[in-house]
Structure formats: C-alpha cells, structure tokens
Amino acid sequence: MDASTGADLAGMADAVLQPGFMGKEPPPWLRRRLAEGLGGVALFARNVVDRDQVAELTAALRAEKPDVIVAIDEEAGDVTRVDAHIGSPWPGNLALGAIDDPALTREVAGHIGRDLASVGITFDYAPDADVNSDPNNPVIGSRAFGAEPDRVARHTAAWIIGLQEAGVAACAKHFPGHGNTSVDSHLDVPIIKASRSDLEATELVPFRAAIDAGVLAVMSAHLRVPAIDADLPATLSRRVMTDLLRGELGFDGLIVTDGIEMRAISDRFGLARATVLALAAGADAICVGGDHADEATATMLRDAIVAAVRSGDLPEERLADAAARVARLAAWSAAAPKVAPDPRAAELGLSAARRALRITAPDAAFPVAPNPYVIEFQPQLNFAIAPETPWGLIAPLAELLPETAGVRLSSEEPLPSALEASLGRPLVLVVRDPHRYPWMADALRASLAVRPDAVVVEMGVPADPRGDIHIATFGATAASGRAVAELLAGR
The missing domain is CATH 3.20.20.300 (Glycoside hydrolase, family 3, N-terminal domain)
Structure with missing residues (x-):
C-alpha cells in the first residue's frame, strides 16, 4: 500500500x-x-x-x-x-x-x-x-x-x-x-x-x-x-x-x-x-x-x-x-454538449406507442361504445417500478369517454360483482403478465366465459392472445395507455 x-x-x-x-x-x-x-x-x-x-x-x-x-x-x-x-x-x-x-x-x-x-x-x-x-x-x-x-x-x-x-x-x-x-x-x-x-x-x-x-x-x-x-x-x-x-x-x-x-x-x-x-x-x-x-x-x-x-x-x-x-x-x-428538449417529443412518444400496438380482432371491432366498463387486474409489481407510477386504462379512457367506469382487482374474489357491474356495457379486461399469475389467468378465463365479447388488453409481456379481441401494448406506460384509449374511443 x-x-x-x-x-x-x-x-x-x-x-x-x-x-x-x-x-x-x-x-x-x-x-x-x-x-x-x-x-x-x-x-x-x-x-x-x-x-x-x-x-x-x-x-x-x-x-x-x-x-x-x-x-x-x-x-x-x-x-x-x-x-x-x-x-x-x-x-x-x-x-x-x-x-x-x-x-x-x-x-x-x-x-x-x-x-x-x-x-x-x-x-x-x-x-x-x-x-x-x-x-x-x-x-x-x-x-x-x-x-x-x-x-x-x-x-x-x-x-x-x-x-x-x-x-x-x-x-x-x-x-x-x-x-x-x-x-x-x-x-x-x-x-x-x-x-x-x-x-x-x-x-x-x-x-x-x-x-x-x-x-x-x-x-x-x-x-x-x-x-x-x-x-x-x-x-x-x-x-x-x-x-x-x-x-x-x-x-x-x-x-x-x-x-x-x-x-x-x-x-x-x-x-x-x-x-x-x-x-x-x-x-x-x-x-x-x-x-x-x-x-x-x-x-x-x-x-x-x-x-x-x-x-x-x-x-x-x-x-x-x-x-x-x-x-x-x-x-x-x-x-458533453447538451441539446435543448424538443417540444415535439411527447407526440413522438405517443406515435411510437401507437406503432407498438398488436391487435387481434374481427374487422370493424373498434371503437367500443361510449360507456365502457374496465376491469384492471393488478399484479405484484417488481421492485424496480416505483409503486406510485400510474398504469392502466380507466383514467386515459375516461378522458376520451367520460362515461367510462371500472375497477382494479388484486384477486379473483371481487370478480363476480365487477362482472355484474359491467352488464349492459362494453367490457375491457386489462392484464399484465397473466402467465405469471395463476389467479389472474383464472380470472381472465372466468371473465371471458361470461363475456366473450370483452376486449382483452395485455400491458405486460404478451403470451398467447386471450379472447376474440386482444390488444398487446408491450408495456404499461402512460403513452401505451393513451394509445389504447384512442383506439377504443375511435380517436
């Protein structure tokens, strides 16, 4: 030394x-x-x-x-x-x-x-x-x-x-x-x-x-x-x-x-x-x-x-x-030289999120009616994600379709009442990695058995598409949520 x-x-x-x-x-x-x-x-x-x-x-x-x-x-x-x-x-x-x-x-x-x-x-x-x-x-x-x-x-x-x-x-x-x-x-x-x-x-x-x-x-x-x-x-x-x-x-x-x-x-x-x-x-x-x-x-x-x-x-x-x-x-x-932010950046982010969407659906499946009901299934987020970071579709869809309602579930137990609340309204099911969460996969199957017309939105790593109408976003960011909301609202 x-x-x-x-x-x-x-x-x-x-x-x-x-x-x-x-x-x-x-x-x-x-x-x-x-x-x-x-x-x-x-x-x-x-x-x-x-x-x-x-x-x-x-x-x-x-x-x-x-x-x-x-x-x-x-x-x-x-x-x-x-x-x-x-x-x-x-x-x-x-x-x-x-x-x-x-x-x-x-x-x-x-x-x-x-x-x-x-x-x-x-x-x-x-x-x-x-x-x-x-x-x-x-x-x-x-x-x-x-x-x-x-x-x-x-x-x-x-x-x-x-x-x-x-x-x-x-x-x-x-x-x-x-x-x-x-x-x-x-x-x-x-x-x-x-x-x-x-x-x-x-x-x-x-x-x-x-x-x-x-x-x-x-x-x-x-x-x-x-x-x-x-x-x-x-x-x-x-x-x-x-x-x-x-x-x-x-x-x-x-x-x-x-x-x-x-x-x-x-x-x-x-x-x-x-x-x-x-x-x-x-x-x-x-x-x-x-x-x-x-x-x-x-x-x-x-x-x-x-x-x-x-x-x-x-x-x-x-x-x-x-x-x-x-x-x-x-x-x-x-x-290192620094470059000022570009005011067009937000639009680029949203444009990229739109390009990432992968849709499996019959022709003319969108938009949904103006009063959708959204059920979001909440996984246990990994420790790298800040717990306060918002995700999902209820909020961005409500901005475009104000009559939107919904609920976020962290288990199967409240699912029957949520499905009952969705009767008479278009149903959107939002999941993140159901292949990693047996309760979520079971809840998704149960939901589609009752509502085969539901739109399934996968905001995690997509596995096999579930349901007749399936949208994969490849992530749950605000931009991804907005891109799906636009699609569903016909915007």
Whole structure:
C-alpha cells in the first residue's frame, strides 16, 4: 500500500460512492460530503416532484461540487423516475423492440437524454440490455427489448448512441445478463444456469454491442453465473467484472454496481463487505439506494473502504483506479454538449406507442361504445417500478369517454360483482403478465366465459392472445395507455 494520508484515502473512498437520499432537496450531510469529494448522487422517485424542482435540486448539488455525477434510473418505460407520478410519455423497451426500428429507438433515447440533461442529470442507469429469455422473469419483463439476442443488441446500441449524443452517459445493465431467471435479485440470489457457450450466444451479445457502441458505463448484476464463477455473485466476482468484462470484452469505461443494499448480496455479505468485495472485483462506483439512503450508511461505507485499504483487503491501486474512472466519467459529463428538449417529443412518444400496438380482432371491432366498463387486474409489481407510477386504462379512457367506469382487482374474489357491474356495457379486461399469475389467468378465463365479447388488453409481456379481441401494448406506460384509449374511443 502506498503511504497515502487518511484524507487521501477518504477522498478516494467518497469518490466511488453514489448514495441516494431522502427528500426533495439535498440534506445538509449530502452537501457537506459533496464538498469533501463525494463522487456522485443517485436520484429516485422519492426525490422528484417535477422538472423545475429537479433542476433546482441538481443546481444545489453542483453548488457544492460542480462535476458531481447526478444519476437516475430512467428507462422511460415502466421503470421511470422523472415521470413516476404521471407515467412515462414513452412506450418503453419492449414496445420499441416490437416495433424493431433502431432509428426510432435512437431518436427516442435522444429525446430522453435531452430531457434529463435539461434538468441537470448526467448519468442514466439505462438501457436494460438483458435478453428476457425466461417469460416468468419477475424483474425484467417489459424492461427488455425482447427475448432475441440480436434484436436486444441492435436496440441496446441504438439507445446508447441516442442518449449519449444528447450529453447523458448511458449504462448498460445488468451484466452479464439478468433475463434468464425467475428470481428477483432485490429479494434473493438468481442463478443463471447457462453454459459458457450459451452465455456467448445469448446474454453477452447485447453487452458486446453496447461496448461497440461506446457505452460509458456498465452495471453489474447481483446473480451467480456458475459457468464463470461458481461461488460469488457477479458484482463481487473478479472473474466476471475484471477477467470477463474488462479482459475478454475489452470494456474500459465505468463499472457501477446495482443497488448494493439489494438482498441478493447484502443478506449474505452485508453492505460494508459487499462494497469492499465489489471494488476489489473491479467495480468503480457503488450505487446505494433503498432504505439505506442516509448519512450513516454513506459514512459506514466510506470508512469500510478506507479500513480495507489499510488492512490490505483492497489494494490502494484498485481504489485509485476506480476513483480515476469516476473522475473520467464526470469530466465527460461536464464537457458533453447538451441539446435543448424538443417540444415535439411527447407526440413522438405517443406515435411510437401507437406503432407498438398488436391487435387481434374481427374487422370493424373498434371503437367500443361510449360507456365502457374496465376491469384492471393488478399484479405484484417488481421492485424496480416505483409503486406510485400510474398504469392502466380507466383514467386515459375516461378522458376520451367520460362515461367510462371500472375497477382494479388484486384477486379473483371481487370478480363476480365487477362482472355484474359491467352488464349492459362494453367490457375491457386489462392484464399484465397473466402467465405469471395463476389467479389472474383464472380470472381472465372466468371473465371471458361470461363475456366473450370483452376486449382483452395485455400491458405486460404478451403470451398467447386471450379472447376474440386482444390488444398487446408491450408495456404499461402512460403513452401505451393513451394509445389504447384512442383506439377504443375511435380517436
């Protein structure tokens, strides 16, 4: 270990942290730590009111540290932070993959980048480069561009180029691939059982495309890949982070962890040890979110990093390299030219959502009558989706057809009364991934047995069409809901 001072080590340790915080403005502890050298800040839906407020927040952050990396998880699909309270005006990755027009994907990402840059955000934890191989995946699903590696690869590359052209750093996630699992790493450790050759043919294809497209960052996944490392999750594995990502794939940008507090690693290793192991494995930045967005956690992690260097568990050269990579990304972000948002962006998002619709129906099946009844079936949303994010058809359809009524169900029990309320009115059944929820699939079958004339709208990952009239949106964003509402209302 070099003879660095305690202040030097603490500064480098602070530089590699990207903590979240509570509230709509920076708390005093965060301002102080930024002045001391904290490298980045992660924003979540809890920090957002509207764009004017976010711009004020990021300006306050930069008043303490002009080149701070301000990061956010803005996939601009079902996972949105900037629009968590109103729903995303974009159709999302799965819809873009269904359209399969990489030029459109690049244009959409460019508008997203302009929007983020205009409010002072410099780093986006997106795009999702996972291949959603397992239809029962509880955490990826509509966040992926699809289940075909080449399709995911070309749209991942297009998204990255569009976002970075707008001056916001992109981050391909979740390396080496989170699509082929039915376990959510927020809760437990997924295991990708693919062989090395299968990884090369599937999971790694979009990440190679991302690197070729010049992606500035890659986010690690908290899962085990026995074909590469039988013991440690990817985030903590040198074989994955350094040997594979840096060595074999040739990635030279920033490696950032997924939320270090996620139970897939924190339950077994604890926050402090997981942070040290991730840095030793090759990660350069540690994302800290969840319920650990406070000064005590940020201080504990900084002190744990310093102690690990002093004990020899973390080479100082590795910490210095990580801090230098953070500084390099910060410098790129500060220097990148920013482009003002385009007022036509909202119309582009809605146009894309319209293009994504896939309709199975008899001729002249639309529009429905002016007084539809909508039954929405509420799944258990994955942890990546902000719980306050609106979705569904009742609200957007009521804007166009004011006599619209409906109900949202989270179980089969209230279904008979809901079906009774729909008598004499056109019925619209709205589902998300019924193939993953037996109660929802049963409720859908029961509904169609009573009302075979119902319109079925699938706002998740579409499986086999159900019912004579079926509409797939490939996502549940505000734009997707509006596109279906227009169709049903004959607009």
